[in-house]
Amino acid sequence: MPLHIETPLIESPLLGAPGRRVWLKMEALQPPGSFKLRGVGLACEHHARRGARRLVSSSGGNAGLAVAWSGRALGLPVTVVVPQTTPQRALQALRDLGAEVQVHGASWQEAHSAALALITADAALIHPFDDPLLWQGHASLIAEAARQGPKPGAVVLSVGGGGLLAGVVRGLQEQGWHDVPVLAVETEGAASFRAATLAGQTVDIGAITSRATSLGARRVCEQALRCWREHPVHSVLVSDAQAIAASLRFVDQHRVVVEPACGASLAVLAPQGPLHPVLARSHEVLAIVCGGATAGVEMMREWAAEAGVAAPVTSS
Template sequence: MNLHFDTPLMESRALSVPGEQSIWLKLDALQPCGSFKIRGIGHACAVHQSRGAHRFVSSSGGNAGLAVAYAGRRLGIPVVVVVPETTTARAKELLGLEGAEVVVHGSSWQEANQYAQTLLGATDAFVHPFDDPLLWHGHASMIDEVAEAGLKPDAVVLSVGGGGLLCGVVEGLQRNHWRDVPVLAVETEGAASFHAAVEAGRTVELPRIASVATSLGAKRVCEQALHCAHAHPVRSLVVSDRSALAACERFLADHRILVEPACGAALSVAYDRHPALSEYKKVLVIVCGGATATIDQIRAWAEQPDCR
């Protein structure tokens, strides 16, 4: 069974009219646990269950962990999520509501992830937040839905963290024979591991994450993301935290949906009428969502003196 929903596809007049373009939104922020993550993670968890897994183990202080917890509850399988010490109380509360066992370990996702590996038993399945072909296959379903709706965009705009969404969208574009549709891959300054990889020609590890868009906070993007940039037309864009936060506020006012700064990064390209959009008339923005940020937190980040 599918653990995700088909999500609405709608044209945004608020985004389309100012630039005299047609800006379409794939509203995966409306998924049951608040983000696109359930597409790939739900698929992966169902596959692991069919292979005999008795418990799911994951490492994520955010949306991936929530998706694993949701999938485990729906499938009747216990879930352990290892989160770093930086995880917000709100995120831990949401994980608890889904019935997951929450283990706090380490100061970063990398440390939490390493510890999660030590918990794996013979009948456990590890569910990675972004680097797994099962996830990419599931995420690709959003492009299948766009194709079934009869909309072929001139370009797709999405946010990049670890690269799972990018890999899934490229897989979806290619299996729908849309190899000519470019992807604009957006990150925030201070969390741009994909941009660094494109510039270097290989994946590189950032020394630290210096962005409020913590859902984009993978120090190293997955290898498949860089492969996608070679196999498909992908352009890397980097925006400021301030632009991402402003886009969250504007999107809430325009569409009554609250998203995280990680999602705001992609939306900011449309709101700020980024020059990269100028050559396209019909643009699809993946509204990837995010469930752990509150509007008060977004406004507090924007008021910080070091917000760039």
């Protein structure tokens, strides 16, 4: 049995419109809180079978939590190296799952370098987004969606390092859905995928200034750009305010807390926002609710104040 669970696919009339149904693939309901468990769990199982006795991750958020969850399930010790920007909520969640946490550097790249230095003969590095095993695992969500609902006219997802995008495109192609376009959504302060599409190659965008820190990869993986070349993938940008507002609305509408990195893709579906041409001609839309374990009541209040809107959650 895989470490991840099969998540529900539910229709959202509140995000749909006349002539367009929106289907939510509820990856926020994975045990560690995000889609990451699909690919990370597969990678951890793979390395465990090959004799790994320890797992090492470089992630201050959802990937690290997925590694910690997988390590606990497999009976393997886990070390997670995180940057200094990692929220205390995420640090505590990692420790609660039994992971050893090391804080190093001001960015994920620096934390990743430190994680590489910890690799020994009996340890396996679990990359947060750039690994074919991850893409294979993430592709399973499309296989599930194909069993659960109609063929989508478009898929909407958030893109950070590009692992989810690579997995979804793989899943679409495995279904023979080569014609289904993907809207790959980023916030303006973390737009490494957009930069790659403009440059025609992956590039380092320097500092991450977005509040959607889970999208904060300064350079997307090469596979993300390959997907853009080989599949109808459209880069979409939203502001931090739009992403935060979408996360807050989602709590009101669907009673599930997601972080702004997930809110970025949900913002594209906002009724009051400009409709992307791909959505305008899609009768069935599949939205990947990727989740985010760093989201909580206090964080929601902070986001609401930042976005200048009423907080939907008033008690802890």
